[in-house]
Amino acid sequence: MTGRSGRFALLAAWIVALVSVAAYTAHTLKISTDLRSFMPPAQSADQKLLMEQIGEGPGSRLLLLAISGDEESRLAELSRTFSSALREDPRFSQVINGEFDAGMLDETLLPYRYLLTASFDEEPLDAAVLADELQQRVEDLGSPAATLLKPILERDPTLEIMKLAEAWSPPRQPLVRDGVWFSPENEALLLAQTHAPGFDPEAQGEAIAAIRNTFDAVKSAGDTAELVISGPGYFTVMVNADTRGESEWLGRISTVGFIILLLLAYRSIAVLGLAALPIASGALAGVGAIALVFTEMHGITLAFGFTLLGVAQEYPIRLLSHRRAGETALESVRGLWPLLLTAIASACIAYLAFFASGVTGLMQLAVFTISGLLVAGFSTRYLLPRVLPIRFRDAADTPGLGAVWNWLEALPRPRWLPALLCVIAAIMLWAAPTPFWQNDLAALTPVPQDLMQREGRLRAALGAPDVRYLLIVEAEDAEGVLELSEQVAPRIEALVEQGAIAAAELPSRYLPSLETQRARQQKLPSRDALEAMLDEASAGLPFRQGLFEPFVDDVETARGLEPLTPAAFASSPIGARIDAMLVEREGHWLGLGTIIGMQDAEAFGALAAETGGAVRLLDLKGASESLVISYRERILQAFVIAIVLLVITVFVAFRDVRRAWHVLAPMTLATILVLAVLRISGFSLSLFHLVALTLAAGLGLHYALFFERTTPDAAEARRTLHATLVCVISALLVFALLAWSSLPVLRAIGLTVSLGVGFHFCLSILMARKGRSGHAG
Amino acid sequence: MYDRALVARGELEYLGPGRLGKRVDEPYTEVTTIADGQVTLQRGKRKPRQISLQRVPELEGFLRGFSALLGGDAQALQRDFELTGSGNQDRWQLRLAPSDKRLRKRIDAIVVDGSGDDANCFSIVDADDDVSIMMVEQLASAPLPEPLTQKNVESACRGGDAAK
Numbered sequence: 001m002t003g004r005s006g007r008f009a010l011l012a013a014w015i016v017a018l019v020s021v022a023a024y025t026a027h028t029l030k031i032s033t034d035l036r037s038f039m040p041p042a043q044s045a046d047q048k049l050l051m052e053q054i055g056e057g058p059g060s061r062l063l064l065l066a067i068s069g070d071e072e073s074r075l076a077e078l079s080r081t082f083s084s085a086l087r088e089d090p091r092f093s094q095v096i097n098g099e100f101d102a103g104m105l106d107e108t109l110l111p112y113r114y115l116l117t118a119s120f121d122e123e124p125l126d127a128a129v130l131a132d133e134l135q136q137r138v139e140d141l142g143s144p145a146a147t148l149l150k151p152i153l154e155r156d157p158t159l160e161i162m163k164l165a166e167a168w169s170p171p172r173q174p175l176v177r178d179g180v181w182f183s184p185e186n187e188a189l190l191l192a193q194t195h196a197p198g199f200d201p202e203a204q205g206e207a208i209a210a211i212r213n214t215f216d217a218v219k220s221a222g223d224t225a226e227l228v229i230s231g232p233g234y235f236t237v238m239v240n241a242d243t244r245g246e247s248e249w250l251g252r253i254s255t256v257g258f259i260i261l262l263l264l265a266y267r268s269i270a271v272l273g274l275a276a277l278p279i280a281s282g283a284l285a286g287v288g289a290i291a292l293v294f295t296e297m298h299g300i301t302l303a304f305g306f307t308l309l310g311v312a313q314e315y316p317i318r319l320l321s322h323r324r325a326g327e328t329a330l331e332s333v334r335g336l337w338p339l340l341l342t343a344i345a346s347a348c349i350a351y352l353a354f355f356a357s358g359v360t361g362l363m364q365l366a367v368f369t370i371s372g373l374l375v376a377g378f379s380t381r382y383l384l385p386r387v388l389p390i391r392f393r394d395a396a397d398t399p400g401l402g403a404v405w406n407w408l409e410a411l412p413r414p415r416w417l418p419a420l421l422c423v424i425a426a427i428m429l430w431a432a433p434t435p436f437w438q439n440d441l442a443a444l445t446p447v448p449q450d451l452m453q454r455e456g457r458l459r460a461a462l463g464a465p466d467v468r469y470l471l472i473v474e475a476e477d478a479e480g481v482l483e484l485s486e487q488v489a490p491r492i493e494a495l496v497e498q499g500a501i502a503a504a505e506l507p508s509r510y511l512p513s514l515e516t517q518r519a520r521q522q523k524l525p526s527r528d529a530l531e532a533m534l535d536e537a538s539a540g541l542p543f544r545q546g547l548f549e550p551f552v553d554d555v556e557t558a559r560g561l562e563p564l565t566p567a568a569f570a571s572s573p574i575g576a577r578i579d580a581m582l583v584e585r586e587g588h589w590l591g592l593g594t595i596i597g598m599q600d601a602e603a604f605g606a607l608a609a610e611t612g613g614a615v616r617l618l619d620l621k622g623a624s625e626s627l628v629i630s631y632r633e634r635i636l637q638a639f640v641i642a643i644v645l646l647v648i649t650v651f652v653a654f655r656d657v658r659r660a661w662h663v664l665a666p667m668t669l670a671t672i673l674v675l676a677v678l679r680i681s682g683f684s685l686s687l688f689h690l691v692a693l694t695l696a697a698g699l700g701l702h703y704a705l706f707f708e709r710t711t712p713d714a715a716e717a718r719r720t721l722h723a724t725l726v727c728v729i730s731a732l733l734v735f736a737l738l739a740w741s742s743l744p745v746l747r748a749i750g751l752t753v754s755l756g757v758g759f760h761f762c763l764s765i766l767m768a769r770k771g772r773s774g775h776a777g
Numbered sequence: 778m779y780d781r782a783l784v785a786r787g788e789l790e791y792l793g794p795g796r797l798g799k800r801v802d803e804p805y806t807e808v809t810t811i812a813d814g815q816v817t818l819q820r821g822k823r824k825p826r827q828i829s830l831q832r833v834p835e836l837e838g839f840l841r842g843f844s845a846l847l848g849g850d851a852q853a854l855q856r857d858f859e860l861t862g863s864g865n866q867d868r869w870q871l872r873l874a875p876s877d878k879r880l881r882k883r884i885d886a887i888v889v890d891g892s893g894d895d896a897n898c899f900s901i902v903d904a905d906d907d908v909s910i911m912m913v914e915q916l917a918s919a920p921l922p923e924p925l926t927q928k929n930v931e932s933a934c935r936g937g938d939a940a941k
Contacts, residue, residue, distance in 0.1 A: 135805070136820070138783065138805075139801075139805055139807055139820060141778070141783075141909075142783070142785050142801065142807075142909065143807065143809055143818060145816075145818075145828065146903075146909070147839070147880075147883040147884060147903070148883075150778065150883070150903065150905070150907075153778065154778075542779040542780065542781050542782070542783045543778065543779060543780070544778060544779060544780040545780065547778065
């Protein structure tokens with residue numbers, strides 16, 4: 001494998017291999033954007049329910065729409081035409097805008113009202129009740145309400161449709177102006193529920209495009225009105241596009257910077273191209289490994305993975321900077337290999353911590369980086385030296401490098417410096433203004449804060465129920481849930497009276513149990529009896545003879561109906577609500593009641609104790625926090641193991657406690673300093689900070705390893721400095737850019753790693769062993 | 778809806794823009810107050826019922842029109858209704874057809890009959906041709922036309938028999 005032709009053959013084979021792997025993975029790999037794969041795995045039943053609700057629950061399928069930017073009457077008009085157009089779209093299961101809708105029960109379900117209504121539970125329908133109702137209708141017809149009531153009067157003289165509509169109306173209504181929902185900020189509000197789950201970016205993207213197109217179609221050319229969309233589905237789509245967009249332009253900028261840096265450092269275009277080969281191999285190996293192990297790759301893994309793999313760029317840089325005259329590239333790399341191998345092994349071990357986290361996204365990240373680092377490292381060792389050109393510039397001769405080296409060497413290295421830094425870090429950690437850990441799951445999702453606030457504002461304006469609490473009613477089957485929920489309804493009413501909550505919605509609010517429906521059915525009068533009652537009740541009233549025939553027909557139909565089950569009810573809008581409130585899991589049925597205006601969660605304790613936990617409060621925030629806490633405990637454990645392994649690796653590599661200490665001490669102190677600076681700046685630590693700290697520690701290990709190496713050769717010392725400077729600047733190029741990202745997760749990583757690179761570099765110089773080479777050049 | 782006329786007596790009060798009061802004394806007692814976008818119905822000894830006008834936009838338009846009519850706010854009237862007038866100074870008729878599409882499904886028109894400066898009757902003609910006629914001022918205290926048919930009441934409103 002010597003000579004020019006051999007070099008080119010190897011190079012060609014390498015490139016062909018890369019291209020074919022690229023073609024294969026581009027063909028097979030699917031990119032997913034389910035944010036849950038970046039959330040901790042669920043352990044308890046409550047946590048599982050939480051994750052399910054986050055992804056597929058009715059709440060996650062809701063899109064909140066707000067129309068603003070015109071006069072109130074025009075906005076209301078738009079809201080009406082827009083929502084009726086959207087209702088035609090099969091992608092949406094429900095579109096509501098607050099319009100009064102007497103058709104809440106569709107035509108075929110109307111006779112069921114006599115099984116659903118509680119009006120005749122205490123006093124059965126008889127002549128006296130009917131007479132009182134009819135007298136009231138006479139009065140209604142003489143009042144302003146007449147126009148409203150007339151269309152339904154013949155069929156429904158006791159107004160059961162109205163009573164049901166009232167009973168079913170949301171416990172806390174949004175503001176209504178001009179007949180439709182408005183926010184206090186004067187936007188017309190709509191709710192659209194998609195059939196597709198909230199975390200299906202493709203389906204949600206289609207739904208959102210349909211919403212935008214429909215809106216553009218209904219508004220006329222001169223309209224100034226604007227549409228704002230919010231909701232989990234919208235965030236999925238937006239994060240998807242943002243992640244892709246941001247990682248693309250960040251990647252582009254760092255690539256350009258990187259090219260300039262390498263050209264400046266090595267003054268050779270050929271070297272620049274060749275130096276990219278190990279990292280390209282590493283990246284492709286990473287993607288390939290994911291395609292093999294997992295079926296799909298998360299978009300965030302892809303974005304992070306390439307970023308984290310930046311560490312691997314150190315390997316070719318070390319090789320290029322450390323080449324010296326009279327030595328082939330292979331000889332140089334053999335000299336460097338023990339240190340490089342220590343660096344690669346320790347970085348891989350650090351990334352094992354990601355794998356142990358058990359979070360799919362982070363596990364993917366671990367597989368990606370570990371296989372990427374190994375391939376990049378070994379290709380630097382075995383392939384790159386064989387394709388590098390023979391001629392090169394010795395990095396030790398870089399102008400100005402000697403001066404930098406002398407300046408660094410002349411810096412005072414007081415022995416008390418590490419101790420002082422420890423004290424300062426301790427004070428900063430102690431004085432930090434915010435809680436140490438970020439327990440809020442929402443802080444992990446890369447949705448910008450202002451959009452989250454807008455979401456919160458729209459939810460509040462829509463009177464959407466408390467997203468924090470769910471009232472769980474558990475039973476053997478759906479019917480059992482309805483029966484139990486009827487049983488506890490008076491208890492919940494009592495809690496409302498006490499002021500523990502403002503309101504609650506139980507499943508039985510929308511659908512009584514079969515038993516209750518049958519009992520009501522039994523009490524309904526027969527056709528003859530009802531006609532006799534009507535005659536008696538309308539004596540002396542001016543109603544036309546036979547006017548209420550449709551009413552008599554409906555009652556008669558109701559007597560023969562099979563009671564309504566959730567499944568049969570599901571086709572109507574109200575039925576869709578009850579459907580969403582009943583969930584089957586592991587052979588049990590759960591009723592998901594909503595709570596509005598929680599004041600005293602403790603008050604539910606007695607109810608849970610009495611029902612043996614069948615009726616209990618689920619604190620979603622509590623469940624999500626416990627999820628994050630248990631997740632963090634696991635990750636911390638993994639970190640402890642990683643640190644132990646790392647220390648062992650360094651000791652094994654050096655077989656010398658003193659030397660190992662000189663590598664590990666600056667690394668540890670720098671990590672503590674990064675932590676202290678983050679904390680004093682008001683950051684609460686999230687899992688992403690922890691991940692970034694590990695990455696920075698991995699980079700710091702490289703610097704410490706190479707600076708620790710004593711060499712009598714001044715030129716070699718300058719090569720080490722050259723390599724480290726190129727590495728530090730290239731790392732800063734990538735991560736300082738990330739620190740400017742608009743996505744909180746990327747920002748957390750970028751900031752932490754940039755700080756880390758700075759501290760690690762300074763400390764590994766300032767805390768390096770004394771007695772190295774004297775003045776250089 | 779009825780096969781004979783229902784007669785109710787009471788008092789109608791105009792309480793300023795957007796505010797109306799209506800009291801029925803016979804054959805049942807009822808007080809309706811419309812103020813600040815809320816309709817309050819108080820019947821006999823029952824708990825008062827409240828309806829927010831915002832829930833029922835067509836009703837709001839109707840009542841806005843009615844109150845504009847009583848308050849003499851021609852501009853507001855023209856916004857919500859198409860006006861057509863007929864007759865002369867002594868016997869005039871004003872027909873207000875709602876411009877709101879949804880309201881038109883329920884109500885054909887409000888018809889006001891009057892003579893000189895006074896209105897005699899307010900008739901609300903429903904889309905299904907049911908009519909409720911409110912006779913006011915001197916007509917209210919005059920004896921009702923016999924037999925009590927829609928035709929006779931209408932002619933009384935147009936300055937017919939009952940006024941003599």
